[in-house]
Amino acid sequence: MSFSLDTPSPATLKAEARALRAERDKAGTPITHSAALEEVAHRHGYRDWNTAHAALPDRIATPAQVGQRVKGHYLGQPFTGLVIGLKLLSDPNYFEVTVKFDTPVDVARSTLFNAFRHRVVATIDIHGVSPAKTSDGNPHMRMRRA
Incomplete structure (x- = not known):
């Protein structure tokens, strides 16, 4: 087979x-x-x-696959999108994921300006959670399969 x-x-x-x-x-x-x-x-x-x-072949479990729909939060803002890239990093506990958002996400916390992101690259673990955290202690990204 x-x-x-x-x-x-x-x-x-x-x-x-x-x-x-x-x-x-x-x-x-x-x-x-x-x-x-x-x-x-x-x-x-x-x-x-x-x-x-x-x-079935034993493979490394991944948080998502390329072409898969995902949803979650990026810098505290909700999103839905499509995984367009996934790469296993040298530390096998982490992945680099590229997500194209369905609608741009405004990542600026200020009301004085906007900073829309259409696509982001983030490091996540097998659970879809970024090890990097914002100043308030929340992960940069939390993502799961839609």
Whole structure:
């Protein structure tokens, strides 16, 4: 079997299973985690979870993938956007992400002028949180999959 950049990792399928459980809980039809894993494996064309896990390549988990929609806060301002670049840094705990915002984000805290950003490059960890902080202690960026 050949793999492409579109081939999910076991970590991606586990995240899908967690999202499926949350969706079902919200709808009032809760399922177990193992049932969610089995359903996600079936959706991806595998006989069961064990077959999917054995067949999929182990890869480094990433906070997002290029082409994926994300949302969050950048310098305290809410945003939605598209990941147009993702690079693993020399410290494997951090990534450099490039996000193109759907609508420009005004990062100036002053009412005297505006500083709109259409695209930003930030360092984030696996959870989508920037290690760099603003003067009030908040991360420069908090991002998650939309």
